[in-house]
Amino acid sequence: MDAFHTGLLFAALSAVFNGSFGVLTKLPKARTVPPLIMNYWMAQGVGLSGILLLAVPPRVFSWWGLLSGALFVGSAANAVTAIALIGVSAATGVWCGVAVVVSFAWGVLVAGDEVAHMGRALAALALILAGIAGVAVAAWVGGGEADGGDARERAEGMGENLLEGGEATVAVFPVVEEPWPEQLPPTTRALLGLGAAVLAGCIGGLILAPMLAAPPEARGVQFVPSLALGALLVAPLYTSILTATQHITFTQAGTATSSRAAGPGLAAGAVWNAGNTCCIAAVTNPQVGLAVAMPVMQAGLFVAGLWGICLYREIRGARALAAYWCSGAVLVLGVALLAAAKRG
Numbered sequence: 359m360d361a362f363h364t365g366l367l368f369a370a371l372s373a374v375f376n377g378s379f380g381v382l383t384k385l386p387k388a389r390t391v392p393p394l395i396m397n398y399w400m401a402q403g404v405g406l407s408g409i410l411l412l413a414v415p416p417r418v419f420s421w422w423g424l425l426s427g428a429l430f431v432g433s434a435a436n437a438v439t440a441i442a443l444i445g446v447s448a449a450t451g452v453w454c455g456v457a458v459v460v461s462f463a464w465g466v467l468v469a470g471d472e473v474a475h476m477g478r479a480l481a482a483l484a485l486i487l488a489g490i491a492g493v494a495v496a497a498w499v500g501g502g503e504a505d506g507g508d509a510r511e512r513a514e515g516m517g518e519n520l521l522e523g524g525e526a527t528v529a530v531f532p533v534v535e536e537p538w539p540e541q542l543p544p545t546t547r548a549l550l551g552l553g554a555a556v557l558a559g560c561i562g563g564l565i566l567a568p569m570l571a572a573p574p575e576a577r578g579v580q581f582v583p584s585l586a587l588g589a590l591l592v593a594p595l596y597t598s599i600l601t602a603t604q605h606i607t608f609t610q611a612g613t614a615t616s617s618r619a620a621g622p623g624l625a626a627g628a629v630w631n632a633g634n635t636c637c638i639a640a641v642t643n644p645q646v647g648l649a650v651a652m653p654v655m656q657a658g659l660f661v662a663g664l665w666g667i668c669l670y671r672e673i674r675g676a677r678a679l680a681a682y683w684c685s686g687a688v689l690v691l692g693v694a695l696l697a698a699a700k701r702g
Contacts, residue, residue, distance in 0.1 A: 365643030366697055368636045369654035375633025377661025381669065382626040387618040393438035394597060396626075399619045401431050401593030403627020404634075408586020411579065411635075420576035420584045422568035427588020430634075431596050433562035436554045443542075443551030451494025452552060454656040455487050456559025461656075464563065465649030469570050471700075473649060478699035485692030486653055492685025493659050497666065500678030563652060565634075566641050570648065578642045582635055633658070650700045654693050660686045 359367070383396050405427070433453075440449035462483055465471040473479045542550065569581045576584070633655065640651035663682055667673050673682055 361643060362645040362701060365640045365646035365651070366654070368643070369640035369646060369651045372633040372637035372640065372651070372655040373658040374661055375629055375636065376655050376658030377663075378658075378665065379626040379629040379633070380662055381665045382622045382629065384670070385622045387622070393441060394435065396619050396623050397431075397434050397438045398593050398597040399623020400434060400627040400630065401589045401596075403624035404430060404631045405586040405590030405593070405627070406624065407628040407631045408582045408589070411586075412583050414579075416575070416580055417583075418573075418576045418580045420569075420572040420581060422572040422576070423581055423584020423586075424588035424591070425568040426565055426581075426585040427590070428592040429561050429565045429568070430585070430589055431592045433558050433565065435596050436558035436561065440551050440554035440558055443547050443554060449551065449555045449558075450659055450662065451490055451497075452555035453559035453562060454494075454659045455490045456556050457563035458483065458486055458490070458653040458656050460560050460563030461652030462649050464567055465647055465652070469567070469648050471647035471649040473700055475699045479649075479696055482692045482695035482699055483653065485688055485695060486657070487692075489685050489687075489689025489692055490656065490659055492681060492688060493663055496678050496682035496685060497663060497673055500673030500675055500682065566638060566648065566652070569638065569641070579635055579638060581638060582631070585634070586631070645701065646697075647700070650696055653696060657689055657693055660689055 379400075383400070437449065437453055440453065443449075462479075466473060466476075565585075569577055569585075572581060637651050637655050640646045640654070641648050643651075663673065663686070667679075667682075673679055
C-alpha cells in the first residue's frame with residue numbers, strides 16, 4: 359500500500375472512531391448526567407489517553423498543542439449545548455457540515471494544501487455536505503432519540519454488559535435540572551442551538567490547524583500529548599464557566615468523580631482521541647493533508663447513524679432508512695471524489 363492510500367486508511371479509521379465515541383455517552387447509566395459534566399469527563403479521557411503516548415519516543419512538547427486542546431474543549435462544549443437545544447440529529451448535521459467547509463478552506467487557503475483539480479474538489483465537497491444533510495434529516499424524520507421501551511431495554515442491556523463489574527466505582531449522580539432550554543421561546547432556542555452548532559463546527563474544523571504551525575519535530579503523533587495536556591488544563595475552566603450558566607457549581611461538577619459520567623466519559627474521550635491520532639497521521643501525510651483528512655473524519659456522522667440504528671433504533675420507518683442509506687452512499691461518493699481530486 360502506497361503512502362497516499364495509507365493516509366486515506368488512517369482518515370477512514372478516524373471517521374470510524376469519530377462516529378463511535380458518542381455511543382458511550384448514551385449508556386443508560388450516564389443519561390441522568392448533565393451534558394456539560396459528560397463533556398468534562400470526555401476531555402479528561404482525551405487528556406489521560408493522550409499523555410500515555412509519552413511512553414513512546416520521541417517525546418516532544420509544543421505550546422501549539424495546548425491551543426489544540428483548548429479548541430477541542432471549546433468545540434465539544436458548544437456541541438453538547440447545541441444538542442441540548444436542538445437535538446442530536448440537527449446539531450450533529452450542522453457542525454459536521456461546517457467543519458468540512460472550515461477544514462477544507464483552511465487547508466487550501468492557509469496551510470497550502472495542493473489540490474490537483476479544484477473544480478472536482480468543490481463538487482466533491484458539495485456531495486459530502488449533501489450526504490451529511492441527508493443523514494441528519496433521515497435521523498430527524500426517523501425518530502431521533504429512541505425513548506421507546508424496547509430500545510431502552512436494549513440500551514440498558516448493552517450498558518450492563520459494558521460496565522459489568524463497575525458498580526463499586528459509580529454512585530447515583532443527582533439529576534440536575536436544566537430548565538433554561540425549555541424556558542426559551544422556540545425560535546430563540548432554535549437560533550441559539552444553530553449558533554452553538556455552527557461554533558462547534560468552526561472550532562472543531564480547526565482543532566489540528568495549530569499542529570501545522572508547530573516545529574517539524576512536534577508534528578505527527580508526538581503532537582498528541584501536548585494536545586492532551588491542553589484538554590486537561592482547559593476542561594475544568596470551561597466546565598466552571600459553562601455549568602454556572604445552568605445553575606450548577608463546580609463543586610457539584612466535582613462530585614461527578616464517583617458519578618455515572620466518569621466511566622463512559624473517560625472511555626468516550628479515549629475513543630475520540632484514537633480517531634484524532636489517526637486523523638493526525640492522515641493530516642501529516644503530504645499526499646492527504648488537512649483539506650482531505652478532516653472532511654473524511656466528519657463522515658463519522660454516518661458511522662454514528664449505524665450505531666444508532668443497531669443499538670437504539672433511532673432511525674425507524676422505510677422512508678427514513680432509505681434516505682439514510684442513500685445519503686450515506688452520496689457521502690462515501692463525495693469522500694472518494696475528494697480523494698481523487700486531491701491526487702489528480
